[in-house]
Amino acid sequence: MSKKNKTTNTNIQSILEQVRVRDFYGRRKLFFAFSALLMVAVVALCFIRGINASIEFKGGTLSTYAYDGSVSESDLNKTAADYLNTLVNVTTGETYTGENQKTFTLAFNLGDGKSFSGEMQQEILAKLQEAYPDAKIEALESNDVAPASGKTFLMKCLVAAIFAAVVLILYIAWRFKRISGWSAGIFAVVALLHDLVIVFGTFIVLGFEIDTNFMAVILTILGYSVNDTIVVYDRIRENQTLMPGDTKLTDLVNISLSQTMRRTIRTSITTIAAMLIVTILATVNHVDSILRFSIPMTIGMISGCYSSLCLAPMLWTVWKNRRAKKAEE
Secondary structure, three states, X not given: OOHHHHHHHHHXXXXXXXXXXOOOHHHHHHHHHHHHHHHHHHHHHXXXXXXXXXXXXXXXXXXXXXXXXXXXXXXXXXXXXXXXXXXXXXXXXXXXOOOOEEEEEEXXXXXXXXXXXXXXHHHHHHHHHHHOOOOOOEEEEEXXXXXXXXXXXXXXXXXXXXXXXXXXXXXXXXXXXXXXXXXXXXXXXXXXXXXXXXXXXXXXXXXXXXXXXXXXXXXXXXXXXXXXXXXXXXXXXXXXXXXXXXXXXXXXXXXXXXXXXXXXXXXXXXXXXXXXXXXXXXXXXXXXXXXXXXHHHXXXXXXXHHHHHHOHHHHHHHHHHHHHHHHXX
């Protein structure tokens, strides 16, 4: 046996001794079916429950008030919604310049082309002051957001997401050209789309508005999920140089995923634990605006961990195997 073969066999033995190899590829159909079922469920929920778009996307009124002390977002929501007879989104916690006051904003759409008149503003202010006599609530400003502005904002968000996806494909194609980088980049983006659909479904299930929080979660998940996927691809590339050239692609992928599984799960658990703490504190303090970020972020990170291990490498492996089979035929 040559010195090179002895070294290769030693490397393989060392890899197998360090990790318990799991058959990820053998369970690929289960992974694909589970993900497909989740995405179909999200689409069905869109028709059943509808999409609750925020003022930024559908247009409406933003009415801002200053207050002193503490208020409850849920109570403010109920008081405003009972008077306006429409859904109201309440955002609190912003500092009012110049004084020790804070602000809260009511976002709503009266529908049927109705406008928020000065008389209505005075009446709702009186009801808020009656509900919170010690909060010293004062009206600051009221602005109308046109639907056209919301469409422009949505288009800008979509362009930003598409641009990010293209950049990711180009980067992965260049970084992992040794393992057919273009296909690796495309399937990494497919896995990202899966995560975005799951996050979107979380907003639908919980009745959260599709607003700027949604875009913030989307862009954050893009970074977390693709980072885990790149770690997996990097390990596949490294093992490709350590293992013999006749090693089956499925074995190479199973070994690489088994090696990176603990690292990926531990990293995700650390971040998820932080988000859970934020969620608990926001729940105790009734800060709904933070909940609309922390809960979808938690679900998105779980989905990102799953897709990085069970979707992107599996889709890439299936595509590579089919291409190799066609080449042999």
